[in-house]
Amino acid sequence: KYAPPEQWIRTLGKLIVKCHVKDFKLNPDGHGGKFVNIRDGSVNWPVVxxxxxxxxxxxxxxxxxxxxxxxQERSRRLDLIIAGK
Known part of the structure; x- marks a missing residue:
């Protein structure tokens, strides 16, 4: 049900036709959390x-x-993700 996005990407592979980018910040205990602006959360963007x-x-x-x-800031952050940073 829940897994890091990179795991889903590898599982779905060629079936992916669109990438919807969002970020989620996990609580310190690793359970639950909240959606945040991209690159402010727990997603490991270089791995994704x-x-x-x-x-x-x-x-x-x-x-x-x-x-x-x-x-402009959203675009800048997406550019960093695309660049693998």
Whole structure:
């Protein structure tokens, strides 16, 4: 049911046709948490980016955000993810 995104990417592989980017910050005990702006959470983006590359993903990436960031900042953060940082 719950697994790191890179695990789902490797499991689904070529079935992935769109990448919906969002972030989640786990509670310190590793159970529960909350959605946060991309790159402010617990997602290991360099690992996710490598997993997408390994399965040959070359499609769209769209951002889901909880607000609070300008479109320019959201774009900058997505650019960092795409760059593998």
């Amino acid at each position: 980016r490598r997993a997408l590359e390994q399965v040959g993903y070359n499609g769209w990436m769209t951002i889901e955000g909880s607000g609070g960031l300008s479109m």
